[in-house]
Amino acid sequence: MDYQYPMDLDWSTEEIVDVIKFFEAVEKAYESKIEKEAFMKAYRRFKEIVPGKADEKRYTDEFESASKYSAYLVVKKAKTLADGDWIKMK
Template sequence: MEYQYPIDPDWSTEEIVDVIKFFECVEKGYETGIERDELLSVYRRFKEIVPGKAQEKRIFDDFEESSNYSSYLVVKKAKETDSSKIIKMN
């Protein structure tokens, strides 16, 4: 991994850790697969930290630009998949 996570300097240390955990789960969705429920759980926490759609889109775009991983597509696939399934992006 040779990229940085998009971090807002106004976030607390706990919020930064939780946002990084979300992006690590997105990475797992591409690399090895991740349980749907785990991904949606960390996404819900991410939404507590980043409630606005515009800020979420900017952060997702920043992450995708540096990593080539689409957070949006991983979350979308998780929402469309039955529970207790593994999310694995192609």
Template sequence: MEYQYPIDYHWTTDEIVDVIKFYEAIERAYEKGIERDELLTIYRRFKEIVPSKAEEKTLCGEFEDISGYSSYRVIKKAKDLSSGDNIMMKQ
């Protein structure tokens, strides 16, 4: 996909890289599938960088607007599944 990921320019380079990994994990959940535990590990790191629910909602909303992929639905599904399950979302 050709779009820019929503990021905060106050983050460090490592934080930006980790947030982009989160967005890429959401994309994989829709495009190829992703293992639940891997996704939740990436999400936990994202939450260390973006602890505020309001900021998370803003960033994920912007990401959904540009990509069509819902971070909220992917994370909700991941939390409902068991360890070792794969997540494959339908658009």
């Protein structure tokens, strides 16, 4: 990983850690696999910190530009899966 996670300097340390956990969950979906519930928990917390659609798109687009991993596609796939399923991209 040769990139930085997008973040807002106005966030608390806890919020920064939780946003990083969300982006790590996206990475895990691409690099191995992640349980749907674990991913959705990280996504829901991310949405508490970044509630606006425009801000969500800005941060996830910035992450995708740096990492080539699409948070949008992982969220979209997660929403189609049943509880207990695993998310594996590619």
